Amino acid sequence: MDLGYIFSQLLMGLSSGMVLFLISSGLTIIFGLLDIPNFAHGVLYMFGAYITYYFVSHVVDGGFFIGLIAATVSLAFLGALLEVLPLRRIYQSPHALQLLMTFGFILILEDSAKFLWGAAFKSTKTPALLAGSILLPGARDFPVYSVFIIICGFTVGLILWLVLYKTKLGKMIQAGRSNKEMLSALGVNVPRLYTVVFMIGSALAGLAGGLASPLIAVSIGMGDAIIITAFAIIIVGGVGSLLGAFVCSILVGELNTFGTHFMPGLAMIFTYILVIVVLLTRPEGLFGKKLQ
Amino acid sequence: MSESKPRTRREFIKTVGGVAALAATGNLAIPRFVNAKKGSIKLGQIMTTSGIMAGQGIPGMRSAKIAEEIINKSGGILGNKLEIIQEDDELKPDVGVRKFRKLVLEDKVDFVFGTNSTGVGLALVPLANEFGKIFISTSMGDEFTEKNCSPYIFRIGESTSMASRASAYCMCEREPSVKKWAGINPDYIFGRESWAWFKKGMEEKGAKIEIVHEAFAPFGAQDFKPYITAVIESGAEGVFTSAWTGDLINFIKQAKPFGFFDKIKAFVNNTTADAVAMGLGDEMVSFWGEARYYPFYNKNEVNKEFLRLYQEKYSTYPEADVGAECYATVMALKAAIEKAGTPDTKAVIKALEGLEIEVPEGKKWIRPEDHSGIDEVVLLGKFHKDPKYPFWVYDPKTYFTVPGKELAVPLSQSVCKMKKI
Amino acid sequence: MKKFIQSPFVAPAGILFLLLLLPLFAPMYYLYLVMEILVVALFATSTNILLGYSGLLSFGQATYFGIGAYTVALLLKSEQVSFLTAILSSAVVCGIVSLAIGFLCIHLRSFYFAILTLSFSQMFYALAYKWISLTGGDDGIVGIPKPPLFGMDLVPAAHYYYFVLVFVSLCLAVLYLIIKSPFGEILQAIRDNPERAEFSGLNIKNYRLGAFLIAGIFGGLAGAVFAPFQGIVTPHLLYWSKSAEPLLISLLGGMHSFLGPLAGSIIFVLIKEWITQYTEYWMFWYGMLIVFLIIYLPNGVVGFIPERLGLVRRDPQ
Secondary structure, three states: OOHHHHHHHHHHHHHHHHHHHHHHHHHHHHHHHHOOOOOOHHHHHHHHHHHHHHHHHHOOOOHHHHHHHHHHHHHHHHHHHHHHOOHHHHOOOOHHHHHHHHHHHHHHHHHHHHHHHOOOOEOOOOOHHHOOEEEEOOOEEEEHHHHHHHHHHHHHHHHHHHHHHHOHHHHHHHHHHHOHHHHHHOOOOHHHHHHHHHHHHHHHHHHHHHHHOOOOOEOOOHHHHHHHHHHHHHHHHOOOOHHHHHHHHHHHHHHHHHHHHHOHHHHHOHHHHHHHHHHHHOOOOOOOOOOO | OOOOHHHHHHHHHHHHHHHHHHHHHHHHHOOOOOOOOOOEEEEEEEEOOOOOOHHHHHHHHHHHHHHHHHHHHOOOEOOEEEEEEEEEOOOOHHHHHHHHHHHHHHOOOOEEEEOOOHHHHHHHHHHHHHHOOEEEEOOOOHHHHOOOOOOOEEEOOOOHHHHHHHHHHHHHHHOOOOOEEEEEEEOOHHHHHHHHHHHHHHHHOOOOOEEEEEEEEOOOOOOOHHHHHHHHHOOOOEEEEOOOHHHHHHHHHHHHHHOHHHHOOEEEEOOOHHHHHHHHHHHOOOOEEEOOOOOOOOOOHHHHHHHHHHHHHHOOOOOOOHHHHHHHHHHHHHHHHHHHOOOOHHHHHHHHOOOEEEEOOEEEEEOOOOOEEEEOEEEEEEEEOOOOOOOOEEOHHHOEEEEHHHHOOOHHHOOOOOOOO | OHHHHHOOOHHHHHHHHHHHHHHHHOOHHHHHHHHHHHHHHHHHHHHHHHHOOOOOOOOOOHHHHHHHHHHHHHHHHHOOOOHHHHHHHHHHHHHHHHHHHHHHHOOOOHHHHHHHHHHHHHHHHHHHHHOHHHHOHHHOEEOOOOOOEOOEOOOOHHHHHHHHHHHHHHHHHHHHHHHHOHHHHHHHHHHHOHHHHHHOOOOHHHHHHHHHHHHHHHHHHHHHHHHHHHOEEOHHHHOHHHHHHHHHHHHHHOOOOOOHHHHHHHHHHHHHHHHHHHOOOHHHHHHHHHHHHHHHOOOHHHHHHHHHOOOOOOOOO
């Protein structure tokens, strides 16, 4: 195993980490502010994939990019719908009920997807622009599309960072995490803020789904597999921490990539071991605030 | 806190309320037709029609319905109307068990067939034995005719071992220059057995090959790229995989940008290749595929009619090969019942043993000793693009066939010791 | 006479009596249905010891159901062990495992507790899936016999039915006694106000661990009885979505009442049977039901009906 190969594997891990980052960033922002563990985040990702698939198969030129935008925007609206109608009423309820309600969302949305698109696997074609490969230093082929994902991931990460730390909205979000009453006393429309944050998180999930769709078969169950990984990432990274989501997504991406080479039998349980270790030793995660 | 009177009353009322709810829902929730219609023969079918594997179950249901239509149009079975009652197993063994019980005890079916998943099918074996009902498996597990064989259990078509060995034989003959092989298979029993049988098949033909890489990916894995690059690194010339539908689609999509299909000389898959071709559409690549039923091989009348009716009713070609297996099962049962002159289980078992029928995939024979359904031939082909069809099909020049009888586990090696009933 | 009717035991005793007579007049299919409801009810009630009575959301109870089922399956297939021994063994194994896992998890609260229990649960799922030589892998263990118990042949459906009925009733009775005991009272006090409980000198971690142990043992017993009933055990029994079921059922029936999970089980099993006859989109309606219940009936069905009848005031949350 020479350096060229190792380098290509590192990049691959980075690319799969970026998809995970897009999903987990939305999840951690929602959980951080609203204190709601959104189990349905995986099906939002799935919907994003289906919507992108629809545009790719019906619009010939640039269908993929239109599909990405459509996925992001429509998921923002879907998120708003979910937040305003049912979710908002249970902010005072115990975590158990909130978790179970989002579980209910999963059932509703999965069957809706089945109704809209049927149960067979769908495949989204990679846009021609991004379909080739480049030659890495070390003489290994690497898909252009994976490079695209890395660029998207970093870009989104940068935008999110800017929003969170350089805009008023971001300051409100950060303030709201520790003291909602203060925010409201200062005249901020807290319910509207919650809705906006939920919309942002859902939009990110939709974007992630759209970006993932040329890579994997689009199916109704694709959200179920990824949601557990996403939760693991935000826990290990620290709930509410964008940096935590970023770093841990890359960590998990690299672990999965290198793990298949060195410890193939354990592929199923890497993430769980990581979560257990973190929860037992440092439950607030690598970058999170200490738990009360 | 001590128990006070109002609290006791509240507890009581809660339980009464609970009982009332129970009674109410009990009445609402069990509207059943339990009357066995006189003069009808009932089949129960259990497949997966929800969740990620619905793409396998739905064609199975559709094909059975077509068989039902054909049979009833021509007078039914021994003058009785044929009724097929279909249930979803949600890919869960315990749900399959519950549906089996419902079909047998409530709907009073005479026979049960189905499942696209061996795991669920195996859960039904003890029940078939317990209730003394014939169960015909449409899934590929060897177990049905090996360690779990019984007088009531049949498997209608190809098994894992047959498909895998056929793949090996095909590679020996058609890609003899490929010596370095790699295996990427899903990490569950089907995947492991497929790979083991492929290697065995190579051995049987005396091929001098070298296994340079083998890996098992989690079933339903979303990211195959590390496996893909590992195979390329290993210098493999040929790759065998038993990954199927979603997994195989993922693998192919992710492998293409690495130039995988230029670097690998031979790529062979032992199951449901047709569903993959239909799923990938334009994105398909050329590889050797195998399926229990391939729509365009057989030119017999039965196949023509099956395809015509399927196209008429559902505007598509059968989406998965298990569909044809279900169709064949219904036809086999019809033939057996007619041969026995009665739908009585024991008589039908005797009639099924040694039965030969003509179905869309060709001639099918049920071996009496272990109840294996054996096809005339097992077919492989190499995919190519044909403008006549909306998806890639086998290049007819590449058809490779092995007689089913050659592939079935030889009786001398079979572990099945069937008790007589 | 009034006191007799008001006793909380009349209704359950009445139901029990009806169920004892069931095999005499009901078709076999209903026996299987009731057996399934009973097993699910025991599993859900054991989970509710944690959810409703201790305020702990465990997403890993399927582990114990699965371990209980596999233990019995393996022991019975060996044909060396009596049924009673097999059942008791599953209780012991589940007890040990739940103590070990509980000990590690009990320090965390709510969501983190849920994810940790889920993670351990997935490890056991992976074990069942991959240790093929022991568990049969994804094929599972097929053909679990029903051995005799105290000389009684359990193979006929009606006989196994009586066994399940009596066994589950006994387990529920024991759980009821536990809840009504001082231990149970303290658990609920801890649930309602952990800080105050701690100030009064109680070691709340020990009580929670005790609840975890009880839930694990009785969840395992539910699995133990389930294995011969199904005839097969597969790794799927340990998957995390199987842990969601008893939670949803307890929620449905009412997690603050003892018989809530039982009512939830009845509704859950019967509605699933019923809905799937009319639509293939049953998950959609089931999801709607969950959302509706959480918003409008957080006390579940059992809490709702008496409230509607104006007989009791609404529980303050």
